[in-house]
Amino acid sequence: MKPGRRRFLKSMAVLPGAAAVPDAQAQTTPSRDVYRELGIRPLINAAGTYTYLSASLMPRPVVEAIESASRRYVNLGELQGAVGRKISALIGCEAAIVTAGAASALLLATAACVAGKDKEKIARLPDTTGMKNEVILPKGHRNGYDHAIRNAGVKLVEAETAADVARLAGERTAMLAYFNVHDVDGKIRVDEYAALGKKLGIPTLIDAAADIPPVENYSRFLKMGYDLAAFSGGKVLRGPQCSGMLLGRKDLIEAAAANNNPQTDSVGRTSKVGKEEIVGLWAALEYFVKQDPAAMWKEWERRCATIAAQAASVAGVKAEQFVPVTANAVPHLKVTWDGAAVGLTPGDAVRKLREGDPRIEVRATLADGVEFGVWMLEPGEDEIVGRRLRDVLRKA
Numbered sequence: 001m002k003p004g005r006r007r008f009l010k011s012m013a014v015l016p017g018a019a020a021v022p023d024a025q026a027q028t029t030p031s032r033d034v035y036r037e038l039g040i041r042p043l044i045n046a047a048g049t050y051t052y053l054s055a056s057l058m059p060r061p062v063v064e065a066i067e068s069a070s071r072r073y074v075n076l077g078e079l080q081g082a083v084g085r086k087i088s089a090l091i092g093c094e095a096a097i098v099t100a101g102a103a104s105a106l107l108l109a110t111a112a113c114v115a116g117k118d119k120e121k122i123a124r125l126p127d128t129t130g131m132k133n134e135v136i137l138p139k140g141h142r143n144g145y146d147h148a149i150r151n152a153g154v155k156l157v158e159a160e161t162a163a164d165v166a167r168l169a170g171e172r173t174a175m176l177a178y179f180n181v182h183d184v185d186g187k188i189r190v191d192e193y194a195a196l197g198k199k200l201g202i203p204t205l206i207d208a209a210a211d212i213p214p215v216e217n218y219s220r221f222l223k224m225g226y227d228l229a230a231f232s233g234g235k236v237l238r239g240p241q242c243s244g245m246l247l248g249r250k251d252l253i254e255a256a257a258a259n260n261n262p263q264t265d266s267v268g269r270t271s272k273v274g275k276e277e278i279v280g281l282w283a284a285l286e287y288f289v290k291q292d293p294a295a296m297w298k299e300w301e302r303r304c305a306t307i308a309a310q311a312a313s314v315a316g317v318k319a320e321q322f323v324p325v326t327a328n329a330v331p332h333l334k335v336t337w338d339g340a341a342v343g344l345t346p347g348d349a350v351r352k353l354r355e356g357d358p359r360i361e362v363r364a365t366l367a368d369g370v371e372f373g374v375w376m377l378e379p380g381e382d383e384i385v386g387r388r389l390r391d392v393l394r395k396a
């Protein structure tokens with residue numbers, strides 16, 4: 001291809017993203033359609049950043065950074081170090097490491113607190129005999145992701161109050177863990193827990209995987225006093241689906257790295273990140289912090305309003321925007337209806353949206369309606385979802 005033509009195509013590729021909404025993904029025409037070749041029917045993601053729906057789409061600058069990374073060999077340790085320094089500077093934290101999702105960040109944080117940089121201990125995990133091998137977490141915080149912590153070979157100990165934490169903490173305690181999404185379910189508040197860790201001299205970890213926006217949260221919990229914070233790379237950040245970050249204290253991040261790939265004999269070896277994820281995460285963060293949060297918010301509200309208007313045009317149907325308190329705290333849409341009047345169950349509506357063309361996935365099926373997540377929609381898809389929903393409700 002002539003250089004002139006390549007430059008022309010390249011400028012064409014960036015134009016739609018620049019002109020449209022701030023987070024427009026604006027995929028260029030791909031050279032092949034892998035999903036067609038595989039017989040997989042892609043979907044419109046009106047659900048959210050769910051792993052089973054492949055979570056998010058990477059913006060062009062991220063894909064281009066990965067493409068660039070894919071062309072040369074590098075020393076992976078050097079790359080983690082360099083990207084860690086870039087991420088730390090962008091966020092304003094002491095140190096950072098790219099992990100295989102937030103789940104791997106939880107595992108590596110725990111391994112760091114249990115085995116540190118001790119080669120013999122690192123090799124022995126998840127056998128924690130003779131090591132600090134208990135992790136305290138507030139009662140109400142148990143959830144599927146604590147499996148990632150347990151993978152390091154520790155026992156979880158639940159504490160209901162601050163006094164319980166102080167009583168249960170001892171020489172076996174390796175770490176205090178907090179799941180921010182469960183802040184409302186426990187009796188110990190997020191800032192109080194960080195202070196407890198400081199007072200007891202035990203490292204604290206917060207899982208804030210889905211707690212962006214606001215972008216300030218990347219540093220907020222560390223400023224609050226947490227030693228380590230785990231975030232997803234493949235959620236609203238729209239980095240590689242299998243990327244994440246562990247941020248925090250330099251000595252603990254170094255210990256996390258010692259328990260991670262490329263070290264073969266370590267618990268982190270089974271959650272490898274390659275140069276593509278490491279560079280892709282950095283590029284995604286660089287792109288994300290440049291976005292205008294107010295413009296993004298307005299765009300998400302506009303999408304809610306578009307779908308709401310179509311839904312509410314059907315008699316007996318109501319639509320309202322809501323924002324979850326923690327985790328994915330962005331505008332969502334709840335559409336409810338009188339089942340008897342409309343003649344359709346929410347389950348049937350979800351099935352029709354899924355089986356129709358294009359296939360549409362929603363966030364949740366309620367007793368009296370359906371919830372939509374709009375922040376992962378591509379430009380124009382809000383219109384499609386609105387029309388399809390209206391048709392499904394009308395035909396019933």
Ligand SMILES: *Cc1c(COP(=O)(O)O)cnc(C)c1O
Pocket residue numbers: 051100101102103104145179181207208209210231232233234243244327
């Ligand atoms: C999504 C999520 C995780 C896991 O994040 P990955 O990046 O998919 O590994 C962990 N904790 C919470 C609270 C989450 O929402």
